[in-house]
Amino acid sequence: MTENRLEQIGFDCFFQQEAARFPHLFAAKVSSQHKEIYKVIGQQGEMQAKVAGKLSYSAFDARDFPAVGDWVMVDREQDSSGDAIIHHILPRKSIFERNAAGLSNDVQIIATNIDVIFICMSVNSDFNLRRLERYLAVAWDSGSTPVVVLTKADLCEDIGEKWGQVNEVAIGAEVIAVSSMQEEGVANVKAMVPWGKSAAFIGSSGVGKSTLINSLMEAEVLAVNNIREEDDKGRHTTTHRQLLLLPGGGAVIDTPGMRELKLESGDLSHSFxxxxxxxxxxxxxxxxxxxxxxxxxxxxxxxxxxxxxxxxNYLKLQRELHYQEMKANKRDKAKAVNMSGNMNAMKKISQQIKRNNKKR
Structure with missing residues (x-):
């Protein structure tokens, strides 16, 4: 894989300058994660990688670990002699994150360094404006450009009415209607992920994200299940986040369907x-x-x-963000205490090493 190939998926001047700070390491982009094992795309192709012990030890929460879309610095260009080791995560241009689903208060990073977020919502039984408002608040806050994609347009008899309703709430965001089965609107989506850009597809399970990505890839690279006849909903197919290289340039990230999107942060001033x-x-x-x-x-x-x-819904999201802000303040204080403790521990170790050297 050439340097030009890395630039195709977003290794621009900003990241090149950041990578230059580590002359003995190699730049790579995280393409997928399976627990503690990562796959990264480097100049010589895709390889398996693990996080360095030092990086893991200094991590406080999920934000301090690599995520799909991250540019990282690894110790080798190919893993023929063992897994690559991730030593550094380069600064992120954008980050789409949420509060983890369920009872956990952990932060979950969905994708990073994305230029466009395609919020996919089917115009059948999945159609939900209040959920869309929630997605838009997080998308605008991520630093990426949100685009609303109305999927399965061929199944809707009142697509014009649905389009109008979405335009009223998707202020400042483009709205595209697509039918992947009939290849309608797919070209409009593809035009928004040109050479050197990256996009993430988010939305509920079964809205057609994988089908749309297959159309963009011009191949059946992702598993797709049919719609359930009893409730007009698609079956969940994607099980983990995955970055794919588009033919001719650009990259897309497929994400598992979200049963809920709990706010970690959000931009209500833009979305409302x-x-x-x-x-x-x-x-x-x-x-x-x-x-x-x-x-x-x-x-x-x-x-x-x-x-x-x-x-x-605006008031509800306000209350959620206020709670998350208070929680974030507590987390920042805990992180500061943790960092201070680590620094004191390192200082004591350094002093002990000096004492031992003097005894010798």
Whole structure:
């Protein structure tokens, strides 16, 4: 694999300059992860890799470990003599993350260094505007450009109506309708992942992400299951995040379907720009939009300009982000204490080594 090949999947001037800080190591891009084993794409092709002990020891949470899409520095160009060792993670340009599903409070990184996030939502029974608002809040906060992809358009009789509803909530994001089975709209998606760019596909299980990626790859590289007749939903197929190189340039990341998207962070000012604009017109700058007179938000809800469900979801996401902010502050304090403890331990070890050397 040539240097030009790495540039094809995003190894631009920024990452080249960062990699130059480690002249004795080699740049590679993380393409998949299976527990503690990674696959990375380097100049000589794809190889298996593990995290160096020092990097693992200094890690505090999931953000400190490699994720799919990361550019990392490894100790070799091929793994014929053993697994490559990941010593450093280069700074990330973008990161799509969520609070892990279930009862865990851990952070889960979905993908990094992505230019475009395709939020896939089928226009059959999966259609859910409130869930889309949640995805958009996280996508805008990631540093990537969100694009809403309405999949399985051939199964929808009122696609124009669905399109209009999505455009009302996907403020600032492009909306594309596709039918992978009939190859409609696929070219529009492909045009957004040109040479040197990367994109991630996210959404619920069975919305057609894998089918769409197969169309982009011009080959059946991902397993696809048929729609369940009883509820019009697709079966879950993708089991782990995986980066694939597109023919002619660019890269895409397929992700498992998400049963829930718990916020770790989000940009409500962008995803709910209409509500923010109404709020600026309120009589009081600290208006809670509940009981105060002269509230432009309440007036917009009353005259139908702002759907009450959208405002309710906005308040719900606000509360979630406030909770996550408090949790993040506690985590940052714990991390600072942990780093301080590690520094003190290293200092004691260094002092002990000096004492031992003097005794000799």
């Amino acid at each position: 720009a209409d509500i923010e604009e109404y709020a600026r017109q309120c009589r009081f700058s600290d208006c809670s939009h509940l009981k105060e007179p002269g509230c432009a938000v309440k007036e917009a809800i009353a005259d139908g300009s702002l759907p009450a469900e959208r405002f309710s």
